[in-house]
Amino acid sequence: MKITAVETTLREVPVRHPFRWRAGLPGSGTSNTVMDLVIHTDEGVTGRAEVSHGAIMQDIVDRRLRDMLIGRDPLLKEDLFHRVLELDRLEEIPIYGLGTIDIALWDLTAKAASMPLYKAIGGFRDRIPAYASTVTYDTLEEFLDIADQCLAAGFRAIKLHAWGDARRDGHLCQKLREHVGPDIALMYDGSAGFDLVDAIWLGRALGEADYTWYEEPMREFSIESYRRLREKVEVPLLVGETSDGIHYNIADFLAFGAGDLVRTSTHYKGGITGALRIAHLADAHNTRAEVHGGGLPNLHLACAIPNTTWYExxxxxxPVVIEPGIGPDGAISPPDVPGIGWDALVQ
Ligand SMILES: [Mg+2]
Incomplete structure (x- = not known):
C-alpha cells in the first residue's frame, strides 16, 4: 500500500460556552480553526485525523509533511513516527499537532484490519467510566452546584480546574470533599499555576481532603522541582501532561521519582504510537498512564490499555453541557466500527 495524497481542509468550530482553565490564562475565545487531514492510498483505504489551531498545522503539512509521506507505506507507522520526530527537531511542531499524522495512519490501519481502533491497538474494554473535568467557575457556590449537576448526570468522579490561588483553591477542594462525601473520586488540576512553595502547601491540603490525584501544579520543565514536591506531599502526583519529549521525558519523570502517575494522550504525546509507548512504560513501573483529554482517539486509547482509570x-x-455519548452510568464507549469512527455516533 502507498500513500497517494494528503488532503487538508480548515473549518471554523464555534466555542458555544467560552471558558478558561484558571485566572491568569487566556480564555478559549469564541471559535477554533480545526484542520481535517485525510491520507489517501492507492488501495482506496483512507485515514483521518483532526487537530485544533489548524492553520499552523496546515502550514507544516504543506511545507514539510506531505512530501515526506507521499509514496510511502502507511502501515509502516514506526518508520513514519520517527520521520515526524526528526522533522519536529527542525520545525518544533506544536505539541498538540505532533500526533496528527500518526492518528490518521492508525485510523487507516484499523480500517484496513476491519477493527475498531481500540481493538487494533490492544483492546482492554469496550466501555470506560468518565470523569467530569470542569472549567473554571466564578465562585465556590457555583462549583458545588456544578458538582451536583455532574453527579446527577451519572459521573462518579470530578476534576477541578480552579482559580490558581493556593489558599482559595485549597479551601474549595476541602469544601467540595465535604459536599460530595467520601465515595466520589476528586482530582485537582493546577494548570501549572504555582511555584514550588505554593504547590507544596496546596498538595498537603489535597492530601488531607483525600484527592485521587494532583495534576500539573507547576510547569513541567523542571523535573527536579517535581521530585522535591513529591517528597513533601502525600497526594499522588500526576505528571507529564504538557511536557515535550513523549516517552523519553516520561521515562525521566519515573526514573527520578518525580511523579506517581503519568499522563499519556494521543494529541500531546505523538499520536497512538507515542501514547502506547508511555502506557507500556508506566506499566513497567507498576503505575498508571492516565489518559489526558477527550475526543475519539483518546477514548479509543483509554479502552485499549489496562492501566488507565477514566476518560476525561x-x-x-x-447548566452544564454533558458530552454526547456519556450514559446515565457515567461511562462511554468508542464507536464499534472499523477505525476511529469519526462519523459514527458515540454511545
Ligand atoms: Mg490537565
Whole structure:
C-alpha cells in the first residue's frame, strides 16, 4: 500500500460556552480553526485525523509533511513516527499537532484490519467510566452546584480546574470533599499555576481532603522541582501532561521519582504510537498512564490499555453541557466500527 495524497481542509468550530482553565490564562475565545487531514492510498483505504489551531498545522503539512509521506507505506507507522520526530527537531511542531499524522495512519490501519481502533491497538474494554473535568467557575457556590449537576448526570468522579490561588483553591477542594462525601473520586488540576512553595502547601491540603490525584501544579520543565514536591506531599502526583519529549521525558519523570502517575494522550504525546509507548512504560513501573483529554482517539486509547482509570470528559457552561455519548452510568464507549469512527455516533 502507498500513500497517494494528503488532503487538508480548515473549518471554523464555534466555542458555544467560552471558558478558561484558571485566572491568569487566556480564555478559549469564541471559535477554533480545526484542520481535517485525510491520507489517501492507492488501495482506496483512507485515514483521518483532526487537530485544533489548524492553520499552523496546515502550514507544516504543506511545507514539510506531505512530501515526506507521499509514496510511502502507511502501515509502516514506526518508520513514519520517527520521520515526524526528526522533522519536529527542525520545525518544533506544536505539541498538540505532533500526533496528527500518526492518528490518521492508525485510523487507516484499523480500517484496513476491519477493527475498531481500540481493538487494533490492544483492546482492554469496550466501555470506560468518565470523569467530569470542569472549567473554571466564578465562585465556590457555583462549583458545588456544578458538582451536583455532574453527579446527577451519572459521573462518579470530578476534576477541578480552579482559580490558581493556593489558599482559595485549597479551601474549595476541602469544601467540595465535604459536599460530595467520601465515595466520589476528586482530582485537582493546577494548570501549572504555582511555584514550588505554593504547590507544596496546596498538595498537603489535597492530601488531607483525600484527592485521587494532583495534576500539573507547576510547569513541567523542571523535573527536579517535581521530585522535591513529591517528597513533601502525600497526594499522588500526576505528571507529564504538557511536557515535550513523549516517552523519553516520561521515562525521566519515573526514573527520578518525580511523579506517581503519568499522563499519556494521543494529541500531546505523538499520536497512538507515542501514547502506547508511555502506557507500556508506566506499566513497567507498576503505575498508571492516565489518559489526558477527550475526543475519539483518546477514548479509543483509554479502552485499549489496562492501566488507565477514566476518560476525561469536559463539562462547561451552567447548566452544564454533558458530552454526547456519556450514559446515565457515567461511562462511554468508542464507536464499534472499523477505525476511529469519526462519523459514527458515540454511545
Ligand atoms: Mg490537565
Amino acid at each position: 470528559s469536559l463539562v462547561m457552561g451552567n
